[in-house]
Amino acid sequence: MKSREYQQIDPKALPTPSQSPPPHQHLAVGGDGRKEPMTPRRKWEVFPGKNRFFCDGRIMMARQSGVFPLTLGLILVTSGLFFIFDCPFLVKHLTRCIPAVGGALFVFVLITLLQTSFTDPGILPRATPEEAADIERQIDDTGNTSYRPPPRTKEVLINQQVIKLKYCFTCKMFRPPRTSHCSLCDNCVERFDHHCPWVGNCVGKRNYRFFYSFIVSLSLLTAFIFGCVTTHLALRKGLMFALQESPVELAICFFSVWSILGLSGFHTYLVASNLTTNEDIKGSWSGKSGDAVTNPYSHKNIFINCCSVLCAPMPPSLIDRRGFLPADEPARASGADLELPNPNTKSDRNVVGGSSIWSLTCRNLPLIFPCS
Amino acid sequence: VSSKFHNLQEMQHTASLVTKVFIQRDYSEGTVCRFQTKFPTELDNRIERALLEQTVKTLNSYYVEAEKVGGQSYLEGCLACATAYIVFLCMETRYEKVLKKISGYIQEQNEKIYAPRGLLLTDPIERGMRVLEISVFEDRGSSGSSPSSSMSSCSTAR
Numbered sequence: 419m420k421s422r423e424y425q426q427i428d429p430k431a432l433p434t435p436s437q438s439p440p441p442h443q444h445l446a447v448g449g450d451g452r453k454e455p456m457t458p459r460r461k462w463e464v465f466p467g468k469n470r471f472f473c474d475g476r477i478m479m480a481r482q483s484g485v486f487p488l489t490l491g492l493i494l495v496t497s498g499l500f501f502i503f504d505c506p507f508l509v510k511h512l513t514r515c516i517p518a519v520g521g522a523l524f525v526f527v528l529i530t531l532l533q534t535s536f537t538d539p540g541i542l543p544r545a546t547p548e549e550a551a552d553i554e555r556q557i558d559d560t561g562n563t564s565y566r567p568p569p570r571t572k573e574v575l576i577n578q579q580v581i582k583l584k585y586c587f588t589c590k591m592f593r594p595p596r597t598s599h600c601s602l603c604d605n606c607v608e609r610f611d612h613h614c615p616w617v618g619n620c621v622g623k624r625n626y627r628f629f630y631s632f633i634v635s636l637s638l639l640t641a642f643i644f645g646c647v648t649t650h651l652a653l654r655k656g657l658m659f660a661l662q663e664s665p666v667e668l669a670i671c672f673f674s675v676w677s678i679l680g681l682s683g684f685h686t687y688l689v690a691s692n693l694t695t696n697e698d699i700k701g702s703w704s705g706k707s708g709d710a711v712t713n714p715y716s717h718k719n720i721f722i723n724c725c726s727v728l729c730a731p732m733p734p735s736l737i738d739r740r741g742f743l744p745a746d747e748p749a750r751a752s753g754a755d756l757e758l759p760n761p762n763t764k765s766d767r768n769v770v771g772g773s774s775i776w777s778l779t780c781r782n783l784p785l786i787f788p789c790s
Numbered sequence: 791v792s793s794k795f796h797n798l799q800e801m802q803h804t805a806s807l808v809t810k811v812f813i814q815r816d817y818s819e820g821t822v823c824r825f826q827t828k829f830p831t832e833l834d835n836r837i838e839r840a841l842l843e844q845t846v847k848t849l850n851s852y853y854v855e856a857e858k859v860g861g862q863s864y865l866e867g868c869l870a871c872a873t874a875y876i877v878f879l880c881m882e883t884r885y886e887k888v889l890k891k892i893s894g895y896i897q898e899q900n901e902k903i904y905a906p907r908g909l910l911l912t913d914p915i916e917r918g919m920r921v922l923e924i925s926v927f928e929d930r931g932s933s934g935s936s937p938s939s940s941m942s943s944c945s946t947a948r
Contacts, residue, residue: 529874543918548810574817581817591920595821609821631871715820726859729867731885732878733857736918 462739466544467605475739477536480603484615486535493531493636497524500643504650511653516646523639530632531617538735539622540608542589542597550590557585577714596715598696608733611688612695621695624735627728630685637678644675692716692723806928813846813922823853825914825922836926837907845899845911846922849892856888889915 462475471478479486497520505517545553557570570585572592583592586599589606593599598610600620609623621629648668651657661668688698692715697703703713717723811833816826827846829839863884870877896913904911904924912923 526874529876533875542920545920546917549812549917549921549923552810552812576817576820583817594815594920595817627867627871628875631875722859725864725867728871729864730859731857731863731866732870732883734883734885734889734915736915 458742460739461737461741461743464743465737465739467541468603469541469605471739472536478538478739479535479618480613480620482602482615483618486616486618489531489616493524493527493639496643497639500646504643504646507650507654508646512649520639520642520646523635523642526635527632527639530628530635533628534614534621534625534632535617535619537619537625537628538737538739539620540610540624540733541603541620541622541735541737542591542594542606542608543737544589544606545591553585553591579711579714581714596694596697609694610696624733630689630728633678633682633685637675637682640671640675640678644671647671689724689727690720692727808926808928811924811926813924815920822857823914823919824850830924832926833909833924836909837904841903845903848895849914849922852888852892852895856885856892 460475462471462478465471468481469478470481470483500520501517505520508516570587572583572585573580574583574595575581576595581595583595585591586593586606588599588604591606593606594608596609597606599606600610600613602613603620605620607620607622609626611621611626611629613620614629617629617632619625648657685695687693688695691713693703693713697713703711717726809832811830813825813828813830816824818824825846827843827850829842833842866884892915893913896911900911908927910925910927912925914920914922917923
């Protein structure tokens, strides 16, 4: 009888937040009801968004890597040609600083590119089923008794301005302000800027500073290489001759440099006014509707805006890629362990006292259920 | 009835979850992490308002500390940029340090205040900083309002 009741509780017990099928075959029930997973799976393996993970969850990118290999290839090839062909000549005729500066810029560009591409941009994990149910209940409770579908926006007041929060049907939650759902990655991303195919990832709250450093340093690098190549050609053959001989290549280089410089300039403007590309394109704060709307997130001071965008403390990744999946229902002892950080969970976040919370709850249960 | 709880396993079996209460984010001050201090009505007879408010206010202050943009964070940002952000791979960031403090605080609150009342707080970081989840367990003192099979089984066993 006891065991049957115990099993009746379990389906009512809350399901795991992840969408993994209960891996019955993987788990052996231990003596105290806790499970010893035989093949523990990490959360990235069941991540619902369209992302790719490498190095056991340490590195992530969008599933469509876009033209990221092309970006990497172009940078490597251009810099390689520069070091091979231009540097020796310029070192001999000008100064040794040139390859040093070029090398430093090149390394900086590569590192920031890889960090932009491989960092979690600020993905919001999807709502657990209980949260989704709670939100649905709240929406339905707002007196909507007609057959029309309930409204899926919520209004909040931010710095005396009314902002509409939209409900995300995929992630089953009201999106926080400045969060947008990227259709390519199928994730809600905080402070969503844009999805960049050149880096093969979204640009959001967590990797915007890497992205900005990347494009600024890349514009410096391309301008530097362009300058050095022009100098090289001018010294070797004379500038007019060089222009006549290879006008097409020089023109391509010139326009590439200007396009990247233009992008850097645009993002500098965005940083200074604390805007995202998404907001700028949609014209959220330009007052198109006629109301006096200003950006409620701006600190009205360029320096403070730059600081808050680029120098704010690095927020943590919310998706816990390398944590282990929590124990599953059938062998779950009671509802008590559902909210606890699973003792088996080895999270990179170092949830303090995971197993001690479990033991403290068991210790405290007599207090909850006083024996009469 | 006292013989019911003669081992931990039985207690685990019979302690079942009634519901979960979610405290949502408060966006009135922008995108900083802040939770609403409005008291959820489901907890009216489970915990005193002042205690929960105090917990939420303390958590909010921790998050403010974590996200503070000031002189120190500016220096850290510049240093990180100068090293091409490699320091983020080596060092624990300030936010992570504060998250550890928060985790310890929540554990302490659970031990002292919430578990004795049949409640359990979940660290918001486990829920993507969307909500502060409070799990409500069966309260034998009050009449069972939820149709839980364990309740009926326990009453029949009694």
